[in-house]
Amino acid sequence: MGGRRTAKAVRTTDATLAAPRGTPPATPPPAGSAPGACVLGRYRLVRLLGHGGFATVWEATDVQLARQVAVKRIPRSALAAGARGDLVAERVTREARTVARLAHPAVVALFEASADEEAFYLVSELVVGPTLAELIAQGGLSDRDVMEIGQSLCRAVEHAHSRGIVHRDIKPANVIVPDARAAGGQCAKLTDFGVAHVLGEPALTRTGDVVGTLGYMAPEQAQAGAVGPPADIYALGVVLYEALGGRRPAPEPDPPRAARRAGPAASSLAGPRPDLPADLVGAIDDARAPDPRARARLPTLLRALARASRYADDEPRWAPPPRPWRPTLRHLGRRLAIGPSPPASLGIGARALGAVGTGALAALALAALGPASPLPPGVAGLAVAAVALALPRMAWAAAAVAVCAWLTLAQRPGLALFVALLALPNALLVRAPAGRPAPALAPVCGALGLAGAFPALAGQARRGATRVLLGALGAWWLCLAEVLLGRRMLLGPAAGTASRDAWQASLATTVSHALAPLAEGGVLALAAVWGLAALVLPWLVRGRAPVWDIAAAAAWAGGLALATHELARALGPALPGDPTRALVLGSLAAGAIAVGLSSARPARRDPAGERLGTWARRARTRPVAPVAPARGPALR
Missing domain, CATH: 1.10.510.10 (Transferase(Phosphotransferase) domain 1)
Incomplete structure (x- = not known):
């Protein structure tokens, strides 16, 4: 797993009795029980797995049956230490007889209980895995x-x-x-x-x-x-x-x-x-x-x-408790996503997609928003993509600041403010830095007449907070793109919005003729609707049964379209035109995307090796995914 070296965790059918208070730690094993030694005439010790108050546990090889076993060794000195030793001896004997009664695949098996002149031994099944x-x-x-x-x-x-x-x-x-x-x-x-x-x-x-x-x-x-x-x-x-x-x-x-x-x-x-x-x-x-x-x-x-x-969720639900946050500059920088990310924090596929998106948006901004750029847009886009591939958490904010500085120097401060408001909120995606270009897909869907399909894309994120942010930021990008381009993609620019040529050279004009009408046009309400829709989508369309998924996706898409339509009606004359066609097409596309992506999730294999599809999973029992072995033996 990721090249990380881990110890081999081996558990046995027994546990060492807890030593009484004041007992010194177990000493290293004597020469008679060193690696390579053969006990009971057939078990060759391989390595020490751990030790407790009275016993040591070894990984060993059964030379007669050519299999790996676990050997618990209790020295006779522990069994002869007065009343406490008698209790230990009786408990070890009782444990061996107890486990010998059991024969079940869900119970660790005991193979042998024997003794020699030095120690008593319990030989059991060797099980590799975490507790x-x-x-x-x-x-x-x-x-x-x-x-x-x-x-x-x-x-x-x-x-x-x-x-x-x-x-x-x-x-x-x-x-x-x-x-x-x-x-x-x-x-x-x-x-x-x-x-x-x-x-x-x-x-x-x-x-x-x-x-x-x-x-x-x-x-x-x-x-x-x-x-x-x-x-x-x-x-x-x-x-x-x-x-x-x-x-x-x-x-x-x-x-x-x-x-x-x-x-x-x-x-x-x-x-x-x-x-x-x-x-x-x-x-x-x-x-x-x-x-x-x-x-x-x-x-x-x-x-x-x-x-x-049969209908349970396959995704891990609980994460280790987070470390307490401390108000230091280092932690503040981590919360604000300043600085490079650890090399293993993101997969190379996610990094590559995020880098391509960041570079493409930078090239598009240089080509469409201002005068001649100092670098050819294609070259600048490749440079930004390279930086984003190496530093995904830092590249987005750096590219946005660079574009805003260029527009300011080009005597277009109003446009620079608009771009800053468009791009910098994406830095809130701290846990998904490679997904920061994703909200730009909302205007792309809007240009195709399918703006309502974006919440279905945002709903594919794994974390609930990320889904909410992606949905809300998609609505934000869509509404700002309508103002920037002066065309309808879903609701259209609000009444009173001036063209870009009228406000891009002045900060005051940008605020009064572009941002103020935008705030009155329902952008925050649309962001809330899209964020909520993206949040609940995986809870409804779960990939369990095709009929249920289709019905749930249809209900979800219909509810999204109805909420957006009611929002447009509530805004009244502030939003001229009828968005019904875009809502219908978008809702159909959203439902198709939700069902299609749910059914296209990677298939698994059952224990016999048969490939299982998404909707076939609930009818079969799958094995627990392998987890990196934990450290140390199960000795008390």
């Missing part, structure tokens, strides 16, 4: 990813419960999302059964001891009560709430009292995610019910996740 906690922190999960991961976890927990095992510590850090997923395999694996409880067997913890992780504990578990399968369902509901809502639900202030309270959970997933299906929200809320008897059953939760995943 769910790391993916949530990175913000790289879509709703569909979370729902598919949730289905895998439901199946894993259901299998464990059928074998009489309660995990007792389900949390995102104990869920692994493999980088490579075989055909028919699960997209998530549950691990760390170190504190699992086998129903019908005596517990290792004393009465009153609390095991698990705060924040994911059921109320009865937090008060050290009897813990059964409903505790795992509660934790699974919290995990799904966090993955879909972007944060954990508010904890119960009084767990003992909450365990006795009937009714739903205190905080509903509908708060942070009102757009999710009601049956999925209800199932996740019921899974987190304080009363164990009122919690949802795993089949109910699994069905809700399966139904919702």
